[in-house]
Amino acid sequence: MKKAVIGFLVLALLLLTAACSSNGSGSGSSEKKTITVVWYPNESGADMKDARQALDKVIADATGKKVVDKLTTDYNIAIEAVASGNADIGFLAAQGYIEAHKKNSKVVPLVVNSGASGTLKDAVYYSWLAVNAKDADKYKNGSSYSLEGIKGKRMSFVSTSSTSGFVVPSSRIIANFKSDNLTQDDLQTGGKFFKQVLFGQSHQGSAVNLLSGKVDVAAFCDTELERYVDVASGEFDKEGTTYKVKSGAAEPFNNLTGKEFTVLSVTPVLNAPVVMNTETLSKADQKKILDTLTSDKVANDKGIFAPEGSKGMYAKTKDERFLKIEDSWFDEIRKLTE
Missing domain, CATH: 3.40.190.10 (Periplasmic binding protein-like II)
Incomplete structure (x- = not known):
């Protein structure tokens, strides 16, 4: 009888653990209420507040979750925040992404802003x-x-x-x-x-x-x-x-x-990528954010891709937009530090 009870408890514990680990399709947590975005010092200033908020709003609208900014005064703080899971998304540069990925392979690129052609050719x-x-x-x-x-x-x-x-x-x-x-x-x-x-x-x-x-x-x-x-x-x-x-x-x-x-x-x-920690961000949220960021709506959002004479995170001269990007795209930068 005692062995049966112990066996039942072990089974229940295993089922609970499996349920937790499968939450968000094996990545992150779909129950997470807040998404944290970390910014490099270059974009952490008061003059970039509106641009940060425009991107935060896009992420919040896509996921239905509150978005919190983590501002920094040091590159390493931003890199470590994403790598350690203290931030879910990071606006990093290529080298920063490479370092974060090396620390934690669950950190992967999400999108990168294209060139004027709307492609990676001039990004x-x-x-x-x-x-x-x-x-x-x-x-x-x-x-x-x-x-x-x-x-x-x-x-x-x-x-x-x-x-x-x-x-x-x-x-x-x-x-x-x-x-x-x-x-x-x-x-x-x-x-x-x-x-x-x-x-x-x-x-x-x-x-x-x-x-x-x-x-x-x-x-x-x-x-x-x-x-x-x-x-x-x-x-x-x-x-x-x-x-x-x-x-x-x-x-x-x-x-x-x-x-x-x-x-x-x-x-x-x-161009500098937007990266994500797939361990802390659920697969459902990853897809929602990716689909939204790469949409025509965001490409035409003047608060993000700003036409000449206005402020935004990126300049809009022709067909600039966000594009999905893979880790291998950054091999060119990796070679410079080998």
Whole structure:
């Protein structure tokens, strides 16, 4: 009799465990009432609040659940939040996703914003290496600009987890100075190649390091700077172009109006993915969010894909939209850190 009771209790426990694990088709919990979205420091500022809320609303409407933002001041905090399950969705860059996936294979890409063609063919943004405009002539080689003069200078990157703010520009520097036999580790601290190395912890922070005179050279990307600057001379996203901080620019550029920088190099980078933790997000919610984000309705949402002259998370120039993306798409970035 006692054995029968024990057997019954064990069976009941196993059935309960199986029921819990099958909730949400073996992934996440369909009973979860709140979805947490984590943002990099670049998108955590007050000037991006409306854009964050527009995306939060899309996710909330798709799932019927409350969406909570987790804002950060450090790339690693955002990466760890998704990897550990403290956030269900993350707006990360390629390198951040790669690091989160390495920590937890349940973290996978959800979508990425397309290029103007509406496809992955031109789904890129650009990494810049820049100097203060007043010093730009020191980096000229004939009529064009060169990276040769950056050796021995004070340098600012964004974060070692930043694709366009470290991985891509450091790879370009290594390729440019082959005879120095540099590694990415050599570029993270002063002494080997640079006199000093700082990390801005955001693209805005790296640009401020340059414009405030803390460094001579800085890496940051076009998409995070374009809302604060105007083209002073040249053409947007072209090497040799000079940009000026616009009047009325939001923090952290509010005290840098009129400051100018010149871009020495422009390098294409794979667009940044939206990622999800499939362990904490149910399969039902995953499908609802994916179907909604890739819909025409979201592609035409001006709060997310903003036409020229208005604010949004992404620029709408032609047919930009969200597209489903696979892990293998990021192998190109993986190769840069192997």
